[in-house]
Amino acid sequence: MTSSHPSDAQAVSASSSARDAALHDVGATKPVLANPLTEKDETVRSPDLETREYRLQARDVCVFYGEKQALFDVSLDVPEKAVTSLIGPSGCGKTTFLRCINRMNDTIEGCRVTGKITLDGEDIYDPSLDVVELRSRVGMVFQKPNPFPKSIYENVAYGPRIHGLARSRTEMDEIVEASLKRAGLWSEVKDRLRESGTGLSGGQQQRLCIARAIAVSPEVILMDEPCSALDPIATAVIEELIDELRAHYTIIIVTHSMQQAARVSQKTAFFHLGKLIEEGPTEVIMQTPRHKKTQDYITGRIG
Amino acid sequence: MASPSSTSIKAQADRRRVRVRASLGRRHLVEWLFRGAGLTAIVIALGMVVGLFWIMISKGLPAFTQATLSAEVTFDPDIITAGPPPVRESGQSEADYRAARMAWEGQVARLNWNALVEQAVRNTAPAGMEVDRRTALALVSNIDRHNLRDMFVANPHLLGRTVKVDLLASANTDNWLKGTINRDLPDSRQQLSAATRQLADALYADGKIRFTFAWQIFTNTDSRSAPAAAGLAGAFVGSLYMMLIVIVLAVPIGAASAIYLEEFAPKNRFTDFIEVNINNLAAVPSIVFGLLGAAVFIRYFGLPMSAPIVGGLVLTLMTLPTIIIATRSALRAVPMSLRQAALGIGASHNQTVFHHVLPVTFPAILTASIIGVAQALGETAPLLLIGMNAFVAAIPATPFDKSTALPAQIFLWQGNENRNFFEARTSAAIMVLLALMITLNALAIFLRTRLERRV
Ligand SMILES: Nc1ncnc2c1ncn2[C@@H]1O[C@H](COP(=O)(O)OP(=O)(O)OP(=O)(O)O)[C@@H](O)[C@H]1O
Ligand SMILES: [Mg+2]
Numbered sequence: 001m002t003s004s005h006p007s008d009a010q011a012v013s014a015s016s017s018a019r020d021a022a023l024h025d026v027g028a029t030k031p032v033l034a035n036p037l038t039e040k041d042e043t044v045r046s047p048d049l050e051t052r053e054y055r056l057q058a059r060d061v062c063v064f065y066g067e068k069q070a071l072f073d074v075s076l077d078v079p080e081k082a083v084t085s086l087i088g089p090s091g092c093g094k095t096t097f098l099r100c101i102n103r104m105n106d107t108i109e110g111c112r113v114t115g116k117i118t119l120d121g122e123d124i125y126d127p128s129l130d131v132v133e134l135r136s137r138v139g140m141v142f143q144k145p146n147p148f149p150k151s152i153y154e155n156v157a158y159g160p161r162i163h164g165l166a167r168s169r170t171e172m173d174e175i176v177e178a179s180l181k182r183a184g185l186w187s188e189v190k191d192r193l194r195e196s197g198t199g200l201s202g203g204q205q206q207r208l209c210i211a212r213a214i215a216v217s218p219e220v221i222l223m224d225e226p227c228s229a230l231d232p233i234a235t236a237v238i239e240e241l242i243d244e245l246r247a248h249y250t251i252i253i254v255t256h257s258m259q260q261a262a263r264v265s266q267k268t269a270f271f272h273l274g275k276l277i278e279e280g281p282t283e284v285i286m287q288t289p290r291h292k293k294t295q296d297y298i299t300g301r302i303g
Numbered sequence: 304m305a306s307p308s309s310t311s312i313k314a315q316a317d318r319r320r321v322r323v324r325a326s327l328g329r330r331h332l333v334e335w336l337f338r339g340a341g342l343t344a345i346v347i348a349l350g351m352v353v354g355l356f357w358i359m360i361s362k363g364l365p366a367f368t369q370a371t372l373s374a375e376v377t378f379d380p381d382i383i384t385a386g387p388p389p390v391r392e393s394g395q396s397e398a399d400y401r402a403a404r405m406a407w408e409g410q411v412a413r414l415n416w417n418a419l420v421e422q423a424v425r426n427t428a429p430a431g432m433e434v435d436r437r438t439a440l441a442l443v444s445n446i447d448r449h450n451l452r453d454m455f456v457a458n459p460h461l462l463g464r465t466v467k468v469d470l471l472a473s474a475n476t477d478n479w480l481k482g483t484i485n486r487d488l489p490d491s492r493q494q495l496s497a498a499t500r501q502l503a504d505a506l507y508a509d510g511k512i513r514f515t516f517a518w519q520i521f522t523n524t525d526s527r528s529a530p531a532a533a534g535l536a537g538a539f540v541g542s543l544y545m546m547l548i549v550i551v552l553a554v555p556i557g558a559a560s561a562i563y564l565e566e567f568a569p570k571n572r573f574t575d576f577i578e579v580n581i582n583n584l585a586a587v588p589s590i591v592f593g594l595l596g597a598a599v600f601i602r603y604f605g606l607p608m609s610a611p612i613v614g615g616l617v618l619t620l621m622t623l624p625t626i627i628i629a630t631r632s633a634l635r636a637v638p639m640s641l642r643q644a645a646l647g648i649g650a651s652h653n654q655t656v657f658h659h660v661l662p663v664t665f666p667a668i669l670t671a672s673i674i675g676v677a678q679a680l681g682e683t684a685p686l687l688l689i690g691m692n693a694f695v696a697a698i699p700a701t702p703f704d705k706s707t708a709l710p711a712q713i714f715l716w717q718g719n720e721n722r723n724f725f726e727a728r729t730s731a732a733i734m735v736l737l738a739l740m741i742t743l744n745a746l747a748i749f750l751r752t753r754l755e756r757r758v
Contacts, residue, residue, distance in 0.1 A: 107646060109570075136649035146640040149663055158658070159648040209644070216648055 055080050056101070056220060056250060061115035063096050063105065070096045073115070074276045076269055078220075083242060083251045085261040085282065088271035089297065094254040095143070097271070098222045101252065102138040103131050119220070136163050139218035143225040143254075145205035147197035147212070152189050155197040155208055156180060159216035175215055183211035184241050203234025210241065214249070221245065223253040227260065239264050258298050262286050270294045359737070363730030368514040369531060370472035370480050372443060372506060374423040377465040378455060382418050385410040388459050411456055416448035423470065429505050438498040442506075444471040445529035446519075471519070472512060474530040474724040476503050480512065483723045494723075520731060524696050525712065530721055535732055537698045541611045541691070541706030542680060542739075548615025548702065549622055549679050554672045556619075557626030561668075564627070565634040566656045585624035592621045593685030601689060609690035612702040617689060618679035625678065629671030633664040666754040673747035677740050683710040709736045 056078040063071040071093045078084050086094045096105070103124060105111045117124050124134055136159075148155050156176045166172035176193075180186040185207040189200070197208050206226055213221055223242070227235040242264045245251060255261050261268050262282060269279040270293070278291045289295045389403040417440060424439035447470045454468070455461055475494040478484040480503060490497055506512040523534030568574045596617035600606045606613050637660050645655040686692065692711045699706035707715065713732045719725040
């Protein structure tokens with residue numbers, strides 16, 4: 001990718017006027033406030049979205065896979081009810097950081113996390129914290145669509161069921177319908193809810209995974225390159241969806257596409273070789289990055 | 304464009320193509336050789352299987368029909384002198400009536416039923432043919448007198464009446480008529496006397512002796528006194544009990560151990576040690592399991608010899624490693640993404656395993672279990688060491704009763720001295736065992752495809 005100009009991306013999705021509107025909306029509501037730099041560490045911190053609350057905060061997070069260190073002292077504040085995108089060249093630790101937030105790293109053998117990540121002021125690595133509850137609050141959509149090999153209905157209903165969120169059958173039906181509608185999949189699957197979720201197309205599967213994640217009403221949704229396997233149309237549908245979800249959820253998205261980061265996110269964090277190099281409002285990072293590496297990356301010189 | 308650089312590029316491309324072509328020939332040759340070798344291996348294997356089945360079926364099929372004599376049997380009051388069965392009188396206690404009935408049955412059993420058989424054969428023989436006692440009794444099986452007695456006990460009104468009864472021909476008669484014994488052998492080397500052979504031929508020509516379906520293979524137990532009536536029922540039930548024991552014990556224990564080891568157990572030296580030993584256990588020769596069974600279950604726990612319960616326990620031990628290993632590899636094959644999907648929406652470890660991992664591995668676990676059970680069913684060596692090759696002439700009522708098993712029965716028949724007759728019987732028994740195995744494997748395939756389609 002050599003261009004970072006958002007209009008390139010708009011061309012892709014020009015077919016949908018709703019999408020255009022959504023994109024303009026992103027630009028219009030983006031609060032850009034001048035703020036003093038926080039020169040706490042090497043990371044370049046830009047004037048920030050200070051009006052927002054930061055319920056999710058990472059402080060000096062280091063991650064080791066065995067002997068190998070994959071993340072170095074990452075500190076990041078994630079604004080609430082907004083989209084934060086993580087960008088950076090392959091292998092820089094974006095997925096690793098994302099997995100720290102819902103403690104998915106626990107499932108990887110030999111993985112060790114130090115530092116502090118707080119959600120609502122609570123340390124999520126506190127031994128007294130129940131990781132199952134944490135994951136019900138922090139949902140995740142994986143890079144590769146991974147629906148359960150069960151019916152479409154069951155895919156969405158599973159989370160609410162195990163967490164006891166629906167008290168009756170009709171309530172469950174409502175949750176399933178609302179989640180599928182919000183994920184933009186309802187009209188396509190409403191007549192085949194009993195069919196297997198694995199029988200859907202790649203893009204539909206990914207939206208099903210999003211519906212599954214939002215069915216448990218998490219507070220934070222982590223998305224790891226949700227569009228990497230999708231065509232431009234499906235990508236546009238999901239981007240539109242992310243934009244709508246922003247009103248209710250705190251979203252962190254990993255993406256390799258500068259255009260996508262520009263289109264959907266309000267805050268962007270740039271990683272390089274396991275370090276957080278620069279973070280700030282998306283258009284500042286995209287248009288006037290301060291750090292040389294950030295500049296090189298978004299103009300396509302490294303990556 | 305005819306610039307020098309473009310011609311050199313063209314020359315380079317040509318050289319490249321020549322090289323690729325040269326290596327192409329070699330690559331295709333290797334592929335063809337490999338395919339040819341594979342095909343040859345399959346043809347040889349298939350040929351052997353077909354050969355085996357051909358031998359088995361061509362040898363075993365004749366055993367499913369047996370020579371039967373349809374005779375006129377007269378329940379002669381001169382021979383059957385036991386009188387009418389006791390009738391329960393008013394005021395007689397249940398116990399007294401039972402005792403009287405038992406006494407009567409004992410009396411009936413002691414009657415000379417051979418005389419009845421002899422008379423029936425004589426009456427059926429062609430007119431003018433002299434049939435002495437030995438000739439008549441050698442023609443039919445020893446079982447017939449028991450059958451006639453049972454008929455009478457069940458229906459005492461037969462007394463004095465003449466009815467048509469199918470008498471089972473003896474094994475030697477069957478051999479003679481089927482030609483499984485060389486008809487040109489001299490008298491001294493024949494199993495039947497010249498008179499009996501002549502009688503058999505005459506009755507066969509008359510249509511009095513026919514070949515009928517040999518139900519006794521499925522309904523009777525093994526028999527030494529009446530080889531023609533020897534059947535598989537006892538061994539079949541014995542095998543069935545063992546199969547049930549293996550299914551009830553090995554499948555849940557095996558699957559549970561595998562799930563625990565793979566999903567829940569901490570990965571440390573101790574579990575590594577267990578894993579190595581389970582793999583070793585799978586490689587232990589089956590006869591060793593028989594020794595273990597004899598030492599532990601019979602000597603130490605005092606379970607009965609020759610009983611399906613011991614056989615079932617031994618086969619359970621033998622099947623466990625197979626099921627554990629297959630289940631573990633099935634669990635290991637579940638993609639990480641499925642586990643992450645479940646964990647990612649807050650399913651606990653337990654829920655992830657039981658709601659998502661197990662359902663997708665279930666078909667594989669089932670297949671492994673059925674194949675393990677089928678293997679156990681065909682196992683013979685350990686059974687020999689716990690006495691299941693004993694001659695047992697009763698169908699076991701419980702797993703604690705003495706019994707044989709199908710493969711042990713095959714082993715016993717194979718060693719029977721009446722080779723001419725039991726060669727076919729052995730093959731027939733093998734056919735029954737194979738049919739059972741094929742049914743089990745077909746069930747495995749059926750269930751697997753069905754369950755896999757569902758998920
Ligand atoms: N399970 C693991 N075990 C060992 N090392 C790992 C593991 N997962 C990731 N790493 C290493 O950690 C570093 C960061 O990996 P990570 O997956 O976070 O990169 P990423 O930024 O998501 O890359 P990509 O854009 O290609 O997905 C890489 O050097 C990778 O090799
Ligand atoms: Mg990644």
